[in-house]
Amino acid sequence: MLYYSTNGxxxxxxxxxxxxxxxxxxxxxxxxxxxxxxxxxxxxTIDTLSFxxxxxxxxxxxxxxxxxxDDLKKIVYDTLSFETPVVHIDxxxxxxxLFHGPTLAFKDVGxxxxxxxxGYFNKNEKRLxxxxxxxxxxxxxxxxxxxLGVEGVHVYVLYPKGKVSPIQECQFTTLGQxxxxxxxxxxxxxxxxxxxxxxxxxxxxxxxxxxxxxxINVARFLPQAFYYFNxxxxxxxxxxxxxxxxxxxxGNFGNITAGLFGxxxxxxxxxxxxxxxxNDIFYKYLQTGVYSPKPSVQTLANAMxxxxxxxFARVLxxxxxxxxxxxxxxxxxxxxxxxIAETIADTFNRxxxxxxxxxxxxxxxxxxxxxxxxxxxxxxxAHPAKFKEKVDAILGGDxxxxxxxxxxxxxxxxxxxxxxDFEGFKQFLLNQ
Ligand SMILES: *Cc1c(COP(=O)(O)O)cnc(C)c1O
Numbered sequence: 001m002l003y004y005s006t007n008g009x010x011x012x013x014x015x016x017x018x019x020x021x022x023x024x025x026x027x028x029x030x031x032x033x034x035x036x037x038x039x040x041x042x043x044x045t046i047d048t049l050s051f052x053x054x055x056x057x058x059x060x061x062x063x064x065x066x067x068x069x070d071d072l073k074k075i076v077y078d079t080l081s082f083e084t085p086v087v088h089i090d091x092x093x094x095x096x097x098l099f100h101g102p103t104l105a106f107k108d109v110g111x112x113x114x115x116x117x118x119g120y121f122n123k124n125e126k127r128l129x130x131x132x133x134x135x136x137x138x139x140x141x142x143x144x145x146x147x148l149g150v151e152g153v154h155v156y157v158l159y160p161k162g163k164v165s166p167i168q169e170c171q172f173t174t175l176g177q178x179x180x181x182x183x184x185x186x187x188x189x190x191x192x193x194x195x196x197x198x199x200x201x202x203x204x205x206x207x208x209x210x211x212x213x214x215x216i217n218v219a220r221f222l223p224q225a226f227y228y229f230n231x232x233x234x235x236x237x238x239x240x241x242x243x244x245x246x247x248x249x250x251g252n253f254g255n256i257t258a259g260l261f262g263x264x265x266x267x268x269x270x271x272x273x274x275x276x277x278x279n280d281i282f283y284k285y286l287q288t289g290v291y292s293p294k295p296s297v298q299t300l301a302n303a304m305x306x307x308x309x310x311x312f313a314r315v316l317x318x319x320x321x322x323x324x325x326x327x328x329x330x331x332x333x334x335x336x337x338x339x340i341a342e343t344i345a346d347t348f349n350r351x352x353x354x355x356x357x358x359x360x361x362x363x364x365x366x367x368x369x370x371x372x373x374x375x376x377x378x379x380x381x382a383h384p385a386k387f388k389e390k391v392d393a394i395l396g397g398d399x400x401x402x403x404x405x406x407x408x409x410x411x412x413x414x415x416x417x418x419x420x421d422f423e424g425f426k427q428f429l430l431n432q
């Protein structure tokens with residue numbers, strides 16, 4: 001299958017090219033040319049299949065023309081070595097917990113899948129692929145752990161010195177092997193600017209093969225479609241799959257876009273809700289039809305602090321630019337920090353369930369937005385312990401840190417300190 005660019009000015013690319021390049025040469029995002037509807041028999045029996053079986057079937061529809069069945073199966077099964085259970089919260093509201101992966105973030109699946117796919121496509125090349133990733137915390141941990149030990153790939157994680165939580169820092173500075181942590185004397189935007197400049201620097205690109213691992217990469221965002229098929233299967237098992245509404249806490253819109261791909265592949269979901277924090281660009285777009293990006297503001301749900309969601313271009317492409325169709329199928333919601341805190345406290349007091357600040361936006365949007373007869377599933381995107389200080393302050397408690405997270409705290413930190421000037425960063429890479 002070929003991939004086209006949302007900007008329409010680049011040649012179509014093969015899957016391998018799209019994965020290795022990341023962004024298209026016209027700076028657009030790659031989109032698969034076709035989305036195949038899966039047969040009704042698959043949906044009729046989906047509740048009898050495991051998460052791995054469901055995902056392999058979905059992956060075959062997306063990638064089956066480009067990767068031999070046995071290799072693809074191995075990639076999918078190795079990626080999904082954990083489950084994403086659906087849990088009942090209250091009334092007609094359920095959550096799919098996507099935080100059972102190695103770094104307790106939903107980004108684990110995309111990162112692990114992309115690592116294996118990149119390793120697969122690069123296995124006969126002599127040159128190493130170098131992944132550059134700028135992080136304010138979560139992406140770096142998922143990518144570093146997803147790529148750990150993958151042959152033929154080296155990862156550089158750029159993070160702002162002193163600005164990520166101690167747990168997050170341990171998750172990408174203690175790994176060693178093919179993971180190098182670069183501690184930048186600046187803020188997240190400086191890290192991102194360094195990565196962008198590196199991709200545009202001819203001398204660096206001649207010296208080494210560079211790619212990115214954020215959700216612009218098809219190999220990172222598409223596997224997230226697995227979650228939505230799994231949610232449907234589990235709701236069907238509970239006899240609750242009719243009139244199902246899925247609500248996704250959204251920032252860069254990679255996750256929800258993967259869900260929309262599922263819908264275009266025939267997944268019987270009635271509609272979607274995109275839950276935003278105070279960064280309400282998509283919400284405003286739904287109301288007005290006008291997309292006006294603006295600088296992000298800092299919130300309690302900081303992984304959604306995005307002022308110009310990259311994957312909006314993919315949403316537009318899916319619906320051929322029709323605001324009417326988008327607004328008919330996706331509802332929006334936006335919540336302030338005060339509302340997020342109130343929702344975490346209220347939900348815990350009533351149900352005993354501890355939401356993280358991102359999931360809280362999702363829960364609240366269902367609470368306010370579900371119609372009679374609808375069943376809602378919101379995506380819980382991270383374990384609350386990843387935001388321990390915030391959640392503890394809201395609940396006045398001391399939530400437990402899962403053993404998996406604690407294990408990271410035991411390693412020894414290794415990082416390379418660099419300034420925020422491009423020349424220093426470039427010299428460092430040229431010397432590798
Ligand atoms: C990345 C992230 C999000 C936002 O996902 P997008 O795909 O960027 O919309 C939401 N919650 C958490 C915890 C995240 O890490």
